[in-house]
Amino acid sequence: MGVAHSHSASEEVRELEGKTGFSSYQIEQLHRRFKQLSGDQPTIRKESFNNVPDLELNPIRSRIVRAFFDHRNLRKGPSGLAEEINFEDFLTIMSYFRPIDTTMGEEQVAQSRKEKLRFLFHMYDADSDGRITLEEYRNVVEDLLSGNPHIEKESAGSIAKGAMMEAASVCLGQMEPDQVYEGITFEDFLKILKGIDIESKMHICFLNMETMALCH
């Protein structure tokens, strides 16, 4: 296109670089991918993700797709789902999966770790009430086990209950017989996952990316 367009494009890129922390090379790659997903439209809708064939096999597909549109992840509000997202939103979501830059200060590292965990928390907490209740947990477990057709639904329920009990004992310690455990809050969530190395687990190497053709 014209020079004017490329100027504004590179400005945008720089702006995005600043906001999300990706390099311009990565932004270009992701932009190309975004265009493929959206079919050259400026925004993506939920249906666009149907074009990713490999995603079908994923048991928690719907949750992940929802996560892309979640207002909390897009930092647009405390709850609710967006209808469609533009490229900047897309990048925002992707930035949750950037490798943690260990050259940043301790605080920054802790901050990004918290951000990543918050993303996960939002995935579990479907109704945005700030707590993961047993019901929500059970849905997650059911999703995870849905790939295995031989485990009955009730097993998912018992597993979820077991996990909740565990969480309760971790977070609340000694519990009185009448004490009520509402659900897992974000602080509890952090406590439970203290041992897991989020830096190594939750990120994608964006270094070499080949954009794949969507349509076969």
Added chain:
Amino acid sequence: MLRAALSLLALPLAGAAEEPTQKPESQGEPLPGLELFRWQWHEVEAPYLVALWILVASLAKIVFHLSRKVTSLVPESCLLILLGLVLGGIVLAVAKKAEYQLEPGTFFLFLLPPIVLDSGYFMPSRLFFDNLGAILTYAVVGTLWNAFTTGAALWGLQQAGLVAPRVQAGLLDFLLFGSLISAVDPVAVLAVFEEVHVNETLFIIVFGESLLNDAVTVVLYKVCNSFVEMGSANVQATDYLKGVASLFVVSLGGAAVGLVFAFLLALTTRFTKRVRIIEPLLVFLLAYAAYLTAEMASLSAILAVTMCGLGCKKYVEANISHKSRTTVKYTMKTLASCAETVIFMLLGISAVDSSKWAWDSGLVLGTLIFILFFRALGVVLQTWMLNQFRLVPLDKIDQVVMSYGGLRGAVAFALVILLDRTKVPAKDYFVATTIVVVFFTVIVQGLTIKPLVKWLKVKRSEHHKPTLNQELHEHTFDHILAAVEDVVGHHGYHYWRDRWEQFDKKYLSQLLMRRSAYRIRDQIWDVYYRLNIRDAISFVDQGGHVLSSTGLTLPSMPSRNSVAETSVTNLLRESGSGACLDLQVIDTVRSGRDREDAVMHHLLCGGLYKPRRRYKASCSRHFISEDAQERQDKEVFQQNMKRRLESFKSTKHNICFTKSKPRPRKTGRRKKDGVANAEATNGKPRDLGFQDTAAVILTVESEEEEEESDSSETEKEDDEGIIFVARATSEVLQEGKISGISQATTVCPALC
């Protein structure tokens, strides 16, 4: 204890002394009749000696571990080598010649396979494949680098005149020597790192490197050896190319052989349901066959066994019975430990034989310095390169540990002994150097690595118990990452792992695992089940009331907030059993439905299990049958625990959920802890507030039988769960027939 062994020998020797006195009498006369006592030493000599050496090694181990202080400072391998030195000295002094050596044949055929099999089988495969890139780099590139630089540097040393000219070796000879001295040894690494407990990533990288570099070592050694034999003048360009090609052939071929045997092993264990007793044998035989086949075809045998163990483990563990699993695990560990002990001892003994080696200070010192220096340099360079690609970079401390942990061991020694002296005239010098190097690395580096690790504050391995939450979240991560990779269109590591999991689930597992195991196989379920069992064990252990045949304590009416309840939890917490599942939920408050269930169970109990069949004697070599009592009790426990855990009451904790009907369900063939069985039967009733509730053994009919299982009792899986004891309230007991209870007591009286 050594003295005891020697005195044992002395006794028959005394007996032998009698014989010569008989001889003079029988000279020229017919034999005086039947000999009362004959000395058959030569007939039993070989196996007797083998057994004796192993016995000596094991006794030595016992002696070492008597002193905690020593074993915490000095790794076992050092002590064993020193012991070997001492023993070798004794043998030399007594027999005036070195008798026992580390023979390469024995080493490669009998001593090395158990160790490699053990490590391959118990290798954490996820960790291994996550770090495969790093491991391969160090194994291949690192070993090549070490070999060439060490060989070249030594040759340079010789050219510079620091190595005495009586060491007749050319460049090729030095390269050959470099190739065999540069390989990190799995036995030594295992022996030392096992006691140090560094974090898993570091361990798996060093250890994986030591296993996988076997292919490179084998190829380099053979290539250099054949070049030396051909004479350096006759080596042509095509030979070099063939050398490079053989690297691929050896390594990939070895891995392929291992995978083929892994497949066979998994497939055969699928059908061993009726012949449980041979399962451990199959595992060992097929793994050993993999080793021998690879060895026969001059491929990398270590790679073959490693791949066999890695590949078959998942399917074999699912297929074989629990007893077989335990057997396999313990036998492997025993064999490996025994082999390791013998290796180190023999290393010590072999060093004493000075006829085999010749000393050259320049060579020895040069080798020592070069291997340390070049290893460190190599590690630094490779790590720098790898950190560009790794998700979690390896920092400086890791690099120090890695370079310091590159121990040489028995493999190098065996290889150097195998050299042909006519072709390699400097063999004796090489032998001496190898001995010094091996001793140095094992003793000095082994001794100092622990303090070094502590001083550098290396991240140690954390043993945290598996929690359900972490398992769940790990799975969620995997799926999320795979999904994001799909969305981004990036076929990264997670994508391929996901593809592999799909393929495995759809095709491989169906083919290789028994249908019953396949059905319920799921990692989350595994963790859940294991946790349940563990908590159940701890619960029973704390005095989950065991019914004694002498008296059934009929309960008084339990109070709503029964003391027993909270004391359960207190019990668990006090004992620090770390129960993840809060069994506070076990309440004596029964709903109507539960009471009905309990009554029904009592009735069933009355009707069930009455005819007690006699089973075959457990000494039958073909079939170890379960004790009928054991099996029943186990089933009972299992059923009840399942029921109990399903009925987490919301009333106690206000966790909202829909009450699931506590349907007794057989959980199928799952892992059971045989120990738990014993614990349950010997549960010591602790006097902690249980007096007011009775323990009744409820038996429950299993509703879901496995379709394929012949439900004949004799063939019932000896795999079942643990004996459970449930508590019933007085209401239940009163409502149900007391006769049902007494029947229960007659049926299962042994539970005390």
